[in-house]
Structure formats: structure tokens, C-alpha cells
Amino acid sequence: MMRAPCCDKMGLKKGPWTPEEDHILITHIQRYGHQNWRALPKQAGLLRCGKSCRLRWINYLRPDIKRGNFSNEEEETILKLHGILGNKWSAIAARLPGRTDNEIKNFWYTHLKKRAERSQMHSMSNSTSCPLQKAQATCSSEAQIRMPQVAADASNATTSNASNGCNEIDEEMEFWYNLFIQTGQ
DNA sequence: AAAGTGAACAACCGCGTCCGC
DNA sequence: GGCGGACGCGGTTGTTCACTT
Incomplete structure (x- = not known):
């Protein structure tokens, strides 16, 4: 099956997230949720692929994330x-x-x-x-x-x-x- | 103080699976 | 039942930071 390209699409940003991008993503998810990761970046106005947004949210931006050393x-x-x-x-x-x-x-x-x-x-x-x-x-x-x-x-x-x-x-x-x-x- | 090296962390990539059509 | 899109997972790579020489 041919897989649609994800982050290699023209114009999509890669690499570390900026605080501004984080803020946009958090605000958008808090307001609208994340039913569709693929559509989310476009709706939120982010130049990221859905995969990247999902990873960022799940690993770092979720409110219930516990940061710091492992006990x-x-x-x-x-x-x-x-x-x-x-x-x-x-x-x-x-x-x-x-x-x-x-x-x-x-x-x-x-x-x-x-x-x-x-x-x-x-x-x-x-x-x-x-x-x-x-x-x-x-x-x-x-x-x-x-x-x-x-x-x-x-x-x-x-x-x-x-x-x-x-x-x-x-x-x-x-x-x-x-x-x-x-x-x- | 500068260069080299390794550890730690953040992010990306590709594949498998699920689910709707 | 088959196809295709989307999601989630695990492996890997890239970058930054701390430590050593």
C-alpha cells in the first residue's frame, strides 16, 4: 500500500518545538480536543504534521505528565x-x-x-x-x-x-x- | 580555555494494526 | 472481504549538555 507522506510534505516544519508552537497546540487541544490528529495542525494553524503534534502532546504537553527523575x-x-x-x-x-x-x-x-x-x-x-x-x-x-x-x-x-x-x-x-x-x- | 567524548533527552521514521467505507 | 486512511508503537537518529583531558 502506498503510504501518504507525512512530515516530508513541502512547508511542514521539523525539529524542536518553540514555546509559541506549544502554546498554540495546548490552546487548540484544550478548546477542541484531538479527534483527528491529521487535521489538527491545519485547524490550529501549525506548520507541523499530525504525527509530530501527537507526539509533542503525548510526551510533553499533556497536563498529567510527570516530569523529573524516576524514583x-x-x-x-x-x-x-x-x-x-x-x-x-x-x-x-x-x-x-x-x-x-x-x-x-x-x-x-x-x-x-x-x-x-x-x-x-x-x-x-x-x-x-x-x-x-x-x-x-x-x-x-x-x-x-x-x-x-x-x-x-x-x-x-x-x-x-x-x-x-x-x-x-x-x-x-x-x-x-x-x-x-x-x-x- | 578549548577540544573531544559520552550521556541524556527530544524528535523523527517506518511499520503494523485498526476501522470505516 | 478488500482497500485505504489514520493512529499508535517501537526503533533509530539528531541535538544538547556535562564531563574529562
């Missing part, structure tokens, strides 16, 4: 969820109020990935059995494949079906797994 609790949550979900940033973000997928993704690649890799190396060399490390070492790739199915089956799933593949899910993993089932993911 230790948030870090741990991300690590645990990533162990279960893999790179499902939007799913992880859905469980961290005020955080966006882009922010979590950046934080992961700049902070947590190194930490996770280090601890994984450490666990491999020491043959420890930290639940999270074990989950990341043994289940993450599999979880990436299986989770969509798990999500689809969440409504009628029981915790027992977690045993296919990742057999050694312990209490902590089970807690997070149950959380997903309860939230319908």
Missing part, C-alpha cells in the same frame, strides 16, 4: 515489567501514571539497560537465582512472543497457564502476572 520505586517497576513484557513501552507506561512510553524507553536505554546487563552478567558469573534476573535472562525473549497471546487470553486465563515456557515463575513474577490479568492486559 527508585519507578525504576524497579520498569525493570520488573520489562522482564515480563520486553520492549512493550506503551504497556509499561500504562502502569506508571504520568510517565510516557518515550520517556521510559529513553530511561531504559540510558540507565536501566546497562544496570540490567550488569546484574545479568553478575548473576551468570555467580549463578545466583534472583527472580528478576532469571526472568530477564531466560524469559524476556519468550515473554515478548507470548505476552500478546497472554494478554488476549487474560480474561479467561488462570495463573497456571504461566507455566508453559517459563516454568520457574516465582511469587514475585506471579504477582506481576496476576496484575496484568486483573487489569485486563
